[in-house]
Amino acid sequence: MPYSYQVRSSEQYQEAYKKSVVDPEGFWAAVAENFYWHKKWDKVLDWNFTEPKIEWFSGARLNITENCIDRHLATMADQPAIIWEPNNPDERTRTVTYASLHKRVCQFAQVLKNNGVKKGDRVCIYMGMVPELAYAILGCARIGAVHSVIFGGFSAQSIADRLEDAKAEFIVTCDGAYRGGKDIPLKSVIDDALIGNKTVKRVIVYTRTRTPVSMIKGRDVWWEDEMEFAETQIEKDGVVSFPAEEMDAEDPLFILYTSGSTGKPKGVVHSVAGYMVWANYTFVNVFQYRQGQIHFCTADIGWITGHSYIVYGPLSAGATSLMFEGVPTYPDAGRFWDIVDKHKVNILYTAPTAIRSLMGFGTAPLAGKDLSSLQILGTVGEPINEEAWHWYDENVGKKKCPVVDTWWQTETGGILISNLAGVTPSKPTYATLPLPGVQPVLVDENGAIIEGNNVSGNLCIKFPWPGILRTTYGDHERCRLNYFSTYKNLYFTGDGCLRDEAGNYRITGRVDDVLNVSGHRIGTAEVENAINMHTGVVESAVVGYPHDIKGQGIYAYVIYNGHHEDESLRRADIAQTVARVIGAIAKPDKIQFVTGLPKTRSGKIMRRILRKIAEGETANLGDTTTLLDPGVVEEIKNGKL
Ligand code: PRX
Secondary structure (H helix, E strand, C coil): CCCCCCCCCHHHHHHHHHHHHHCHHHHHHHHHCCCCCCECCCEEEEEECCCCEEEEEECCEECHHHHHHHHHHHHHCCCEEEEEECCCCCCCCEEEEHHHHHHHHHHHHHHHHHCCCCCCCEEEEECCCCHHHHHHHHHHHHHCCEEEECCCCECHHHHHHHHHHHCCCEEEEECCEEECCEEECHHHHHHHHCCCCCCCCEEEEECCCCCCCCCCCCCEEEHHHHHHHHHHHHEECCEECCCCCCEECCCEEEEEEECCCCCCCEEEEEEHHHHHHHHHHHHHHHCCCCCCCEEEECCCCCCHHHHHHHHHHHHHCCCEEEEECCCCCCCCCCHHHHHHHHHCCCEEEECHHHHHHHHCCCCHHHCCCCCCCCCEEEEECCCCCHHHHHHHHHHHCCCCCCEEEEECCHHHCCCCECCCCCCCCCECCECECECCCCCEEEECCCCCEECCCCEEEEEEECCCCCCCCCEECCCHHHHHHHHHCCCCCCEEEEEEEEECCCCCEEEEEECCCEEEECCEEEEHHHHHHHHHCCCCEEEEEEEEEEECCCEEEEEEEEEECCCCCCHHHHHHHHHHHHHHHCEHHHCCCEEEEECCCCEECCCCECHHHHHHHHCCCCCCCCCCCCECCCHHHHHHHHCCC
């Protein structure tokens, strides 16, 4: 099945882009014709960025799982939808065809129903990378429940906060998850998260590691038991069915929590129809997907990349999505290449941090691995440095595979700026051109739009695309304040950006207090709050600094008045506190003890100075005369780690 809306040449891209700007409604209506609707839309787009109010395809009725599964059954029932590669290479690979995916999703939807889950209910999913995670997500979507997947690296406290914010009554989890040499006790983290929780009624536990778990009567049930019972309900005379709930185009599909510049993560909400169209359109066009190809996105489904490019994008396009349970360095640094070789992967989509980390092992792990199946390479999540780009292009792609550098965010639902593989040119370190439907603008500090080329500024988008976030869960005003109030009538991305002489965009990094550590978004305020919870900490300030592998590392300046003399013990205790409050992913890389922080007379911390010191730029710190106590800067400089 070729995709009629797949742009196949540079000219077609120009044409599609132009049409999407001149006649966005006509453009997206034509794309939307390629999906399965119970009822088509009354209006393609209704929007303003002041409230904000954004509605795509309003009045339309659909279910995303029919688009991701049922509509492929007539022609592709036996084609693999998901190929699952386990953490341990000696364990058996699992291949889930579209027919078996259909059955499992129907079965799990029935399980949810049996357990009292209804349309609109929030279901928190905290699982490792097993196919059952995809069944859980799609099972929710089938009955119209709103899934909120939480990455396995978050702590019990983070889960508790998210459960409360989403008012979730249901959880799907695993006993444990395998990641490299580790067995992470997920259910036990959930048990801790549920201490004092009064809203969660049911926890469904899938057995993966057979780690001993507590099972509380009346609350906890086993996935396997529930699925077995549900099977008898959904299968009659060999025919599997579970009616897909008819959803409104603008009903919420999922919540995904992400960090911002304030202390508390926000629940980004995506709605059914717009997200589906966007995830699909970007998948088909950026990767130039051809039927039969095997697409391997190495992200975890706990992040937006996994939602859009392991699950919804590929499945809605009838693709084969490879899902990997483990990590790139287990059992050794050749694991990605083994997977490419074993499964004859055609498209590889990964993060610059993974490339940099693998680069550190040299080319030996690539030796003897047949990578000739690869046709397209992609990167996502953070700026890619020139060296990593070329290493990827030369050693992995053998200079024969187009490399797409895809820029986007949790809030954007899918890729906004990227070259289209083999169709529009790549330029190392540049995400290059906006996708059809995306209208980027650069603005200066005062919000004035910067015209022309060879310029830089803050990146905003001036027109909605179908995949844009609709709200932040339970707090629409927060959504407005975060994204739509900094610059009038613009969506503000939080990223700095430059535009070259040919109009290519290069994302330079966040301009707000958000860090990007190994492609994970972490708010400095969040880390500071966690550090400050340690009994010995008086105050702290957190900034990012360049890190060879992670992109950015976390540098914390801490004022300490506890009784532990030993600095390394203090550091370990503070790191442990952060791991408890947020999760191990937010542990500071460096903790410097200081007696004071550089503050203005009004008490504001001058982060600019702290950032420069952490970056090792101590000579030129700029104006420090407005500081309350300029002496403190000398002390901090001298104690730099
Ligand atoms: O700063 C940008 C960076 O990651 C941020 C979004 O993070 P998150 O919502 O976690 O989503 C990550 C996966 C889409 C952006 O604001 N970022 C993402 N992709 C790129 C990037 N920076 C530079 N180049 C990219 N390709």
